[in-house]
Amino acid sequence: DVKVTQSSRYLVKRTGEKVFLECVQDMDHENMFWYRQDPGLGLRLIYFSYDVKMKEKGDIPEGYSVSREKKERFSLILESASTNQTSMYLCASSPWAASYNEQFFGPGTRLTVL
Amino acid sequence: AQRVTQPEKLLSVFKGAPVELKCNYSYSGSPELFWYVQYSRQRLQLLLRHISRESIKGFTADLNKGETSFHLKKPFAQEEDSAMYYCALNSGGSNYKLTFGKGTLLTVNP
Numbered sequence: 476d477v478k479v480t481q482s483s484r485y486l487v488k489r490t491g492e493k494v495f496l497e498c499v500q501d502m503d504h505e506n507m508f509w510y511r512q513d514p515g516l517g518l519r520l521i522y523f524s525y526d527v528k529m530k531e532k533g534d535i536p537e538g539y540s541v542s543r544e545k546k547e548r549f550s551l552i553l554e555s556a557s558t559n560q561t562s563m564y565l566c567a568s569s570p571w572a573a574s575y576n577e578q579f580f581g582p583g584t585r586l587t588v589l
Numbered sequence: 590a591q592r593v594t595q596p597e598k599l600l601s602v603f604k605g606a607p608v609e610l611k612c613n614y615s616y617s618g619s620p621e622l623f624w625y626v627q628y629s630r631q632r633l634q635l636l637l638r639h640i641s642r643e644s645i646k647g648f649t650a651d652l653n654k655g656e657t658s659f660h661l662k663k664p665f666a667q668e669e670d671s672a673m674y675y676c677a678l679n680s681g682g683s684n685y686k687l688t689f690g691k692g693t694l695l696t697v698n699p
Contacts, residue, residue: 479632506685515598517675517691518633525685533686565633569685577623578687580633 478502479581481566487587494553496584498566505571507549508578509533509541512563521564524549525571556588591616593678595690602666603698610661610693612650612676621679622652622659623687628672636661636674646670666697 482497500507508523510533520533522541530541538560542550549568553560566581592615602608614620624636637645639652639659650661659676676690 508686510689515691517595518689520686520688523686567633571685577635577638582632 479566479568479579481564481581481584483584484582485585485587487589488553488556489589490557492553492556492588494556494586494588496551496553496564496566496586498549498551498568498581499547500549500566500568500579501547502568502570502579503546504568504579505546506569506578507543508567508569509539509549509551510565510567511535512565512583518565521551553586556586558588560586561588562586591620591678591688593676593688593690595674595676595693597693598691599694599696601696601698604668605665608663608666608670608695608697610674610676610695612659612661612690614657614659614676614678616657616678622650623677623679624648624650624659624661625675625677625689626672627675633675666695668697668699671695671697 479500488494506525509521510518512518519535521539524530524543540552564584567578569576569578594613622639626636627633648663652659673692673694675692677687
């Protein structure tokens with residue numbers, strides 16, 4: 476059973492703080508993704524990684540960075556949190572290659588920036 | 590650029606009624622299409638993918654390349670079908686990214 480876990484379910488930070496969101500998957504998947512989910516906007520891809528130390532920008536990378544030092548772990552970093560980054564953040568993973576492969580999602584982290 | 594459109598933000602039906610959640614896409618190649626579902630307080634999960642041509646929980650979806658649509662259908666809705674539904678597209682090849690629609694919140698009333 477694929478498990479994608481995220482370090483926190485709820486997080487409250489202050490404007491300007493550096494924020495780390497952690498994601499771990501236990502199925503040896505090559506691909507990992509970070510999305511933000513906002514009502515009326517659906518899921519928007521922030522960054523993804525297809526291998527250790529490899530990353531690519533998604534559709535809304537501004538204000539975010541990522542780190543993938545180990546295959547199972549993918550971190551999302553908000554360098555200086557702002558109120559417009561208040562959102563639900565979803566991590567996902569999938570096996571390499573085939574485009575029809577399912578993405579497996581974590582439970583999400585609801586981040587509030589005050 | 591690829592795009593997924595779900596025209597209905599909200600859809601409300603009565604139990605036992607047919608339900609259709611619309612999804613249209615914009616992509617010039619041969620896309621892979623998916624439906625993902627998120628039940629209340631649960632994580633987002635795959636419902637079905639067009640390549641599998643399967644029925645999951647009574648839902649089916651047919652890819653219509655002429656109309657660039659991938660509508661999700663169920664002949665008799667159940668209360669447990671109430672959830673947020675997202676249509677997603679992968680442009681294929683070595684592209685691992687999914688493009689999601691904005692979602693449709695389905696409510697099935699008793």
